[in-house]
Structure formats: structure tokens, C-alpha cells
Amino acid sequence: MMMRNVLTVLTIFFFTSQAVGQNPNLSTQDKKALKYYQEASALLRRVQYPEAIDPLRKALDRDQNFIEAWQALGLSYFKTGKLDQAIECYEKPIEIDKESVRVPRSYFTLADLYFQKEEYQKAVDFANLYIENRQNETANIKTLQTIIQNSEYILEAIKEPLPYNIKPLPGQANYFKQQYFPVLTVDQQSLIYTGRNRDENIYISRLGENGDWGMPSPISNNINTDLNEGACTISADGRILIFTSCQGRRGFGSCDLYITYKEGNDWAVPENLGIDVNSSSWDVQPTLSADGRTLYFVSDRPGGLGKKDIWKSSKGEDDKWSSPVNIGAPVNTSLDEISPFIHVNGESLYFASKGHAGMGGFDIFMSEVNDGIWSEPTNLGYPLNDRYDQVSLYISSGGEKGYYTIERVVNGEWRSVLHSFDVPPQFRVKRRSVFTIGHVIDKGTRKFLGADIKIFDQSNSELISKVKSDAVTGEYTIVLTEGNEYGLYVEKRGYLFADYSFNVNKIENFNSDNLEIELQSIKEGVSMVLNNIYFEFDSFELKKESYSELQTVYEFLKANRNVSIEIQGYTDDKGTKQYNEALSENRAKSVYQYLLDKKVPPRMLSYKGLGAQNFISPNDTDENRAKNRRIEFVIKKLDN
Template sequence: MRRFVLILFFLLLMVPFGGHAQQYSTKNKKAIKLYEQASASFRLRDYETGMNLLLQAVQKDPAFVEAHMSLAHNFQLFGYLPKALEHYEAAVKADPKSPKVVGAYYTLATEYLKQGRYREAKEYALRFLSFHPEPNNFTNDIERVVASAEFALEAMQQPLPFEPKPLPGKVNREDYLQYFPVLTADEEMLIFTARRKEQGRDEDIFVSYRQEDGSWGEPQPLSPVINTAASEGTCAISADGTVLVFTSCQSRRGYGSCDLFVSYRYGNEWSTPVNLGANVNSSSWESQPTLSPDGRVLFFVSDRPGGMGERDIYMTMRDEDGRWLPAVNVGAPINTYADEVSPFLYANGKRLFFASNGHVGMGDFDLYYSDWHRGRWSEPVNLGYPLNDHQSQVSLFVTADGKKGYYAQEQWEGRRQLSAILMYFDMPPQLIPAEQTAYVKGVVRDARTGKPLKAEIELFNVNEDSLIAQVWSDTLTGEYLIVLNQGADYALEVNKAGYLMKSLSFRLKETNDTLRPVILDIELEPITAGSKFVLSNIFFDYGKYTLREESKAELRKVVEFMQQNPAVTAEIAGHTDDIGDEKANMELSLQRAKAVYDYLIAAGIEPRRLSYKGYGETQPAVPNTSDANRAQNRRIEFRIISVEKTGE
């Protein structure tokens, strides 16, 4: 809104009122008198009389520049854009080289770009620049018009495949406007914002579930603890569907007009929403959140002071204690002097889609993406035509596999919204991220009782020794979901106090791997004497016993396991396959077990709680009949010797 007011103020500066006859573009005294009477009426806020007098003035002299400019400005101010453009056109036709029509060139250029009249937009933009105005946001707008018109004309010659369809099922309802769709990684849950057409601006959050035939079921309000009588909407959901960040306006105590709140799902119930706090929200407007797959990183939009434009994209992270750190502006090259809105973080956590009217594009707001690479965001890429056209495109959600996009198709009549329905389409191959994702999901249970467990599940990139994702299985159901990215080796560590840790590995280092969802139920064994688990992510070079760097993430989790369970004493057991000399294998297994032992002792575990032993090839887990089996037999096991009773 501030930007719109500034533009109108700029145009008003181009409209002279009053003065002497020789200052006007006309010598028609009757036309001048009518114009000056109109000026007096405007000063008295009698706009209807003023407009009628101006119309009479241009009838007396159709080349009266000042009268056309004043008419155009007022028609634009009151929302009659076609009439405004008509009079701007008349003004520049009457005197194309007059400085008085600079504002007309500005509006004609920017509005014709929005209408897809690219050649006219470029022509008027170049005429504006021919006056050599001082560089400012208005010249930035015009330079964008020139570049955008050229881009659009070229993009339309090479259209991308784009065949959007309404979502199948009952999700779209004629009496509702529905928009801003988001999905879980398994595409089983769809959450979106909607409002009744006759209810003004009061929004609610709805949920729909995938049916067996692939369609979407009847939408239902998400939760009575989230929706209120005021407005809740534009939400983000974690990949597993357990963390929801949403916008709430006026209905809850907050810091500004609209704030961001978070709620957590336990089974089928949502927790009471909590304001994300002063590190995220401000006295201004915050909305349009998007979450990383594990819910630890949040991007959102704010119009707070100190940004680069009217609305900017900001980012914050949740620390180990669950607190959100102070939000920071993501800066250039994403944010511009204009508006950036509707961020969406793709499931790989490295591609940010967003809408902007400050980058080169097809019209008003276009969709773009930027990739995180080597600690910075890449120059934004326009998604191209016809995903973008001269109309505004302001939201996009891309499924975790990168193959489908979801958005809202809106229809307007002037400023009145007629419809908004949820659509989906096959992503053009050119836009599917090279680093794709899949997911692992299942249920965590007690191995003996079958009872669902809440457990911590962490995903580590073993090549970079970095934590990629951290989620918890559901307290009531034990369900979990975690996203895997192509292009790395991963360690999946599952931990719960009182249970043996579970160590799994996923090898996705080759980017040509075919990624498919993995359904994996995890059974955790209670800690008892004699129980054991394999450390699946401990690595040695062939025939060597020096720990490789990729082992560090798993070793740290073993340290945590011992710290969480101080009553445990354990043996670290080394095993080999049957290749090579039996005596050499025994020694190799002993030295590998000792390497793990030494690391844990150095990390502070008391020596009395640990021992180590090499078993060589004497205790194969599976027969040594294939390379795959031999790989399983080359292992480090962690065996519980005793669980000391604590004093009560």
C-alpha cells in the first residue's frame, strides 16, 4: 500500500494546477477556465464537479495535456484504470516530448506490462527514460519494464509444457475461495486457506485427505484450537505433517496486525497455538510462512521497517532448545526494492521458490526460484511462460518428488474476486530440481510390546558430518517421516532413553539413483543385558582400522546413548568376513573395536563402562556366500554387558 501511495504522489507531481495561461499547453481560454474551476473544486474535495469540469475542458481542446493528465490521475486514484489509461494516451499523443507527460509514460509502461502489451510497454518505458530522470525506484520500475518486455517476448516463443487441472475430488467448492495449498511429503494430507465468498476477509485453515482413488476428500476445518472467528491462513506444514506455522490476524494477542503462530500435531489433535515471539514477529505484518522439511528453518514475509522493499522475505532457525533465533532479511539477490512474497522452500531445503514484482518477469508478480549453493543464494530464475504470464502469479507448492506443482487459480472482476480454485500440474522437466528427494516413513514401536514410541530421529550427511534433519515420531501413534535428498550418504539414528539406539544407513551419493519412498517400521529393543545393536555408520578403509571422518556422526550418537543411559556397561565387538587370513582378521577386528573404544573414552565415557574385543570371522551375522552378505559381516556391534541398578 505504501508503494501505491508513493506512485500516485509521483504522478500528482506531474499534474500542474493553476498558474498563468501561457504555462498551459492550450490557448483555449474556455478550456483553461474550466480547468482552473476544476482545480478549485478538487481543493474543496468536490471531486465529481471537478471531474465534470475537466471533461468539458478536453472537449473544448482535445490536446489539452494538463486536463488529460489530471483526469488520468483522478481516474487512477479512484480505481477506473481503463479511463485513466485512455487519458494518459491522449496526453502523450497531444505533446509526446513535453516533460508534463513523464508520469503518463510511467503509468502506461508499467500498466501495459501487466496487461501483456509488451511492445507498447517497452516503447513507453524507453520514452520515459529519454527524459533522463534521476535514478530512483521509479526508474528502477521502468528499467524492469524494458527488460521484462524483452524477456516476455522471447519467452513466449519457447513456451514450457503446462497443463493445469483442478484438484480431483471435493476440495474445490463453489461457495468458497480456496488458496495457498501445502502438502505433506507423502502427499496424503492437503492443507489450505479458504473463506466463504460472502464472508468478507475472514479466513480459516482447512484440511483434506487423499482418498484411495487418488482424489481429495471433503475438506474440514483443521482444528477448533487453530481457527477462530477472525482470520487464520497462509500456513506452512513440516514434511511429516506434525508442525504447523500459520498466520493469525487480530484474533490472538500479538505484536502486529498479523503474526505467525505454531501448533504441533499429536495423533489427530493439534496443540494450542503459540506465538513465535518477538524474534520472529514485529509490530508490522508477518505472514506467508514456509518450513524446512523437519520444521527447523522458517522463511516468511514481513513489511517491517529496515527492509529492502515494501515486503521482503526473512529467515529464522530453531535452536537446540526449541527457541526461534532473531529473524534476518535474506537480502539480495532474492529481495529487491519492490515486493517479494509467498516463499516456498522445496523439500531438498536448497531451492526457494517465491513471487516478486521486482525482478525481470512477464508482468506484475512472477514466480522465481533461487538455489542455495556454497553459502549463498543464486541469482533468481524466472519459471518462464506460461507458468508466468502478464497476470500476477503469487504462490506455488512443489511436491517432494519435484514432479507436481500446486497453486490457486483466481478470477477477478475489477477488485472483486469471483473465484479461487486449487489446481495442480506436471512440473516441466526443465524446472524439476536436479537434486531430488524421497522420504522414509513408518512407525517406531517397542520391539517386545508393539507399543508406539516417541523417539528422536536424526538424519546426518556422513560426507559432510552435518545434521540434515531432526524429527520425532508421534507420541500417540509412533508415526514418523523424514526426507532424504539425492547426492549424499546418510546415517539415520533413532534414539530413546531406555532403549538401544538404532543405526541405519542410506546410500544416495550417485545423483542418477532412482529415488522412491521407503516404508520402514522401526522396532527399538529395551536395554537389557545381552542385547546388542550394529553401528551401521562406522567406516574404515579396506584392511585398515583407522576411523574415517564419515564415522564421527554415529560415534557422537553412541556417546549420547551412553550419557543418557549411565547404568549401562557395554562391549564393543569387531567382526570381519571370511576373506583373507583368519589370524589377520582376528587382529583387524580387535583393532577396529579398539578404535571405537578409544574414541568413546576420549569423549568422556568412563573406561569402567566399556570393553572391546575382536571376533574376526568366527561369528558371521549371515553366511559368507555373497558380497552383500560379507558386507553385513564386516561390522562393529555394541553389546550390553549389564544394566546396573540405581539406588531408589
């Protein structure tokens, strides 16, 4: 489950076939040199690279122009991590006979070796030399073109390092030798990640008042076991968690995704996401939308563009997950894409890839979705990306702060350290998000309530997200993305729904103070203002922004068949009494007719226009007058 930081190593089997003596047309006639070479060949076939060095040296003592022996010795040094010696060996055939048909094999490996040594111009030069000499070798040329692409990208990127200001997380977050795949709750007060002690488990660390992260503790005994748990994601409210488990749990494939829900302070026993999401393949590294209803994850199942691709599943109105779909190009490529992170705005995807131009190995990229189409991925640049693998990051709701893991070998051991960084402006999300936290409360008893909370885009009445308040604490978290007007509806059986509207033009102008929501139990005589009903000016024609509210009223009546309501229309104090009464009645009738058209039984509905009376605000400003121009409904009858 942990992604090791290993350098890109090109396959050099076509060297091995020469080195192990399968080609009789060798470049030496010295019989003793051939004997030593054949001895080394047997060792190379058994991948005994250190042992092959001595006989190859002896072969070269006999014949310094033995090209295949130099290349085999280079292979032995290459496989034992001695890159400088390997380079010397692979360069020897070029000195011996630049025109030899055997020399391009040196060009091929030297391109990779110099890339690993971060001598990128030499890597490009040798790659081009090979391509010039072996233009018909498509597979090898494709590999070298990747080296050229990455080298040229790096040469430009390192000229102007970006101001990432990368720092290890302060405090105790980096308690283990290895910790990775960080995610945070939307308020950035709780850090959840995979920590490796004897096995992998999920831990939580909380931010202290001094800005340091506290000692990590296991997230829950219901989640962590003696098996491996890791690579998790959490909804914005911190109440839905999906994680990866690869050993021991009963599942469908080598690694499966599991889900658990938090109620109060306790996490439920995890459940396998099921065959609708998991497969017989490798299903890992989940990332959830803010409301926990859209899931991206990595799988190597059939039907993808590469071996490892990013897939997507959504939860429907029936709360069942859809069959996953591959998100396709340009995000996924013929190579590997892993560790996706979907920002809380639901539009900005960050992921690691080997298939796009980068620094080599896995680099982190970002892509934005618009009307279902993903933009061409952008590399996040140097020094966030470097010659090591970069995977698994989290970006804050405002898009300015990020968190990720840096892995290195320290004193012969792999160490994984969590870091934070500043996101340069060009890599921040196009649309930022803001969150607000509050509670849902019974207006009469003051008890906390578990309720459904729906958020609609008012411009098209599209459902944006759906969350629940905690049944024990009543707490909820909603996330709103700038550039939209939203309608928010809070529903619970046995209660009138509550409605609100938010204009999030710029998050700097949004009041994110806690919103305490009171629900009124259904009783005869109680009423509520329909805050999201809008009409054209001086008209009773319903505006499209009203449809989310109208749909919510319809669903309320559908769920409460024992209720009869009166729809009441009101105006402000401008205009004549006769005009205001007529306008208010026609507006109330428009709502009444909409509900009739939705097949609400007529016995449940009536309407009345009351004109300029029962003001809820003084008629002294345009804003207050707008509040008085309203539609209400009153519970007129409640059948047992």
C-alpha cells in the same frame, strides 16, 4: 492476509499537481476553459474522479488544445478504470504539440497504460521516449526501466509458452469462493490451505482413490477460531504446523506466526512463536523445512532490503528458534518478496517477487542454495506467470508436480481457485527427494513409541534433520535427498538405539517401502551391531563416515551412566585365525579409544577381538562378508 491480484498502477502525482491547477503556466488563455478546469481541480483534490469528467469536457469544448485538461481527463478515466479513453486523452497532447515540455508526462503514463493493456512494445516505446526527454528524473526513470525490463521479458516469454498443463484441482477442494496458500503433506495425500468463508480458516482436504479431492473440513477447533487463521506450512510428517494470525490473538505485531504440534489425531493449542521470531512488524507466510526445524517467512521488519523480505530462523539443539536473519540478495530486492516455499530437499526455494524481471506485479521465481549462497533467481515463465499476481505454490518431493492459486474477478467477485500443474524440466529441483513412512515399536511389548530420529550425511557426519515419531501412533516420516549417503539413528531413553544406512544415489533406485523400527529395551546381555562403523581396507583406522555412529554411541552412554558395555570386533572367514583376531581386536580398541577420548568413564567400557566367529551372514558373497566384518557392543552390566 490474502494477496489481491491487482494490476501494477504507477503513481502519477506529478500529473495531479498540474491537473489540480497548482501551476499558473497552463497551455490555454481561454478564461471559461480555465474556470471549468479549476472546478475539476477541486474535484480531483477530493479524488472525485467521475465528477471531474464533465467540467473537463466542457473545458476542452472551449479549447481543444488545452493539454493539461486532456491529461487531467486522462487521469479521471484512468482512475475509473476506462483505460481506452485514458489512452486517447494522454495521446492528444502528442498530436497537439509534440515539442511541448508537457508531453513527456503523457509518455510516462502511456507506458503504464499500454503495459496494462498488454501492448508491451508500445509500453517500451513510450517509456524510452520519456527517458530520452527527462534523463535527470532518476526516480521516474527507474520506474520506467522496470516497465521496459518486464515488457521485454514478456515479449520473449509469450513466444514459447511452457507446457505447464495447468488444471483446477478435481473434486471438492475448491469448495469456497476463495482458497489459497496450499501446502501438502509429503505423501501428497492431504491438502491443507486457507479457505475464506465469513473469515479465514485453515482447512484440510484428502485425496480419494479416484484422484478427486474430498470435501474440506476445518483442520482443528484448537487452531481455527472466530478470528483469522491462514497462510500455513506443515512439516513433511504432517505433525508440526505454523500459521499466520493477524487479528485478535495476543501477539507482538500486526501479524504473528503461531505453532502447533499434532499427537495422534489431535492438534495442540497453538502457541505464539515468541519474540525470538515475531516482531512488532508484519510476520507472515511461513514455510518449513521437511523436519520442521528451519523456518522461512515474510516480514517487513527493519533491516531488510525492501519493504517485504524473506527471513530465516532455525531451531537449535535446545529446541529454541534462532533470531531471524534476512536471506539477502539475490533473492530479496528493494521491492517486495513474499510467499516463500522451501522444497523438502532444503535447497530449492520458490517465492513471489516484484523485484526481478517478470510479467508485471508478483511473479514466481526459484533459487537454489549451495554452501549458504543463493543462486540468481529464475522466473518460472509463461503461462504460469502472467499479467496478474502469482503467489503461494507448493512443489512435490520429486519436483514434477506443483500446486498454486489463480485469482480472478468473476461476475464482480474475487474468486481464488486451487490448480495443479506440471513443472517443466528446467524449473525442477536439482536434487529430488524421497520419503519413507514407518513406525517405531517396542521389540518386546509391540507398543508404539515416541522416539528421536536423527539423519546424518555420512560424508561429513553433518546432522541433516531431526524428527520424532508420534508418541501415540509410533508413526514417523523421513525425507532423503538424492546424491547422498545417510546414517539414520533412532533413540529413546531406556532403549538401545537403532541404526540404519541409506545410499540415495538416484531416487528411482531407492526402496521407499515402510521401515518398521524395533527398539530393544536395555537389559544385561543384549547386543547390537554398529552398522555405520567403517575402517580403511585391511586397517583399524576409523573412516570419517563412522563419526555419526560413534557420536551416537557416546550420547547413548552419556544418557545411560548405569550401563557398562563391551565393544566386540569381528571379521569374515578370510585370513588366518591369528590375523583376524588381531585385526578385530585393534578395530574394537579404536572404538574404545575414541570413547575414552570423549571422556567416557573407563569403568563403562571394555573391548575384545573375536575374529572370524559368530557370523551373521554366510561367507559366500562380498556383501555378506561385509556384514560379518563388524563392530558390536554388548550390555555387560546394568547398575540399578
